[in-house]
Amino acid sequence: AQRVTQPEKLLSVFKGAPVELKCNYSYSGSPELFWYVQYSRQRLQLLLRHISRESIKGFTADLNKGETSFHLKKPFAQEEDSAMYYCALSRAAGNKLTFGGGTRVLVKP
Amino acid sequence: EPEVTQTPSHQVTQMGQEVILRCVPISNHLYFYWYRQILGQKVEFLVSFYNNEISEKSEIFDDQFSVERPDGSNFTLKIRSTKLEDSAMYFCASDPTGDTQYFGPGTRLTVL
Numbered sequence: 316a317q318r319v320t321q322p323e324k325l326l327s328v329f330k331g332a333p334v335e336l337k338c339n340y341s342y343s344g345s346p347e348l349f350w351y352v353q354y355s356r357q358r359l360q361l362l363l364r365h366i367s368r369e370s371i372k373g374f375t376a377d378l379n380k381g382e383t384s385f386h387l388k389k390p391f392a393q394e395e396d397s398a399m400y401y402c403a404l405s406r407a408a409g410n411k412l413t414f415g416g417g418t419r420v421l422v423k424p
Numbered sequence: 425e426p427e428v429t430q431t432p433s434h435q436v437t438q439m440g441q442e443v444i445l446r447c448v449p450i451s452n453h454l455y456f457y458w459y460r461q462i463l464g465q466k467v468e469f470l471v472s473f474y475n476n477e478i479s480e481k482s483e484i485f486d487d488q489f490s491v492e493r494p495d496g497s498n499f500t501l502k503i504r505s506t507k508l509e510d511s512a513m514y515f516c517a518s519d520p521t522g523d524t525q526y527f528g529p530g531t532r533l534t535v536l
Binding site: 347351357358359360361364366401408409410411412413414415416417 | 427428455457459465466467468469472474479480482515519521522523524525526527528529530
């Protein structure tokens with residue numbers, strides 16, 4: 316069975332400070348990992364996926380298979396980054412997403 | 425940019441009543457999903473649907489739940505006899521090719 320763990324429920328940082336959201340997973344195969352973001356009163360939106368290895372809104376995430384982690388990082392947080400962030404795993408294309416519990420990020424001015 | 429839509433945004437029902445939650449996926453998407461999130465808990469998978477049939481379902485998705493895509497556009501989730509514990513936010517998602525799920529805004533179901 317697959318499992319995703321986000322150990323921090325809340326991260327509070329000042330504007331301009333770095334932010335790192337932790338995500339650990341357990342799955343015996345080669346999963347696909349995603350970060351979704353949910354801004355206040357909005358829908359879940361895909362932020363990035365490990366396969367595309369891109370940077371979106373200044374965020375990056377690296378899949379570390381040895382540590383089974385997919386931490387999300389941004390070097391300089393902005394107030395508009397305040398949102399709920401969910402790490403998710405899929406076994407393969409077309410499969411369900413298994414979500415972590417989410418981390419609320421609050422960027423203070 | 426096209427989006428997944430869901431209606432209603434909030435549904436209040438009495439325990440034991442049937443509810444139908446509606447979703448309009450993005451046109452030309454092939455994979456469809458329902459998830460739910462009980463307040464304070466994780467987003468949980470309910471069911472996936474592909475090629476006009478259920479491809480996977482979770483333990484939550486018991487005989488009280490069913491899904492349909494009757495007309496090639498709407499994708500519905502029916503709960504036959506609602507229980508208090510069915511109160512949750514229900515999210516629909518669609519996916520064009522199986523690698524990126526796009527979520528709707530959700531329907532908040534309150535069972536009294």
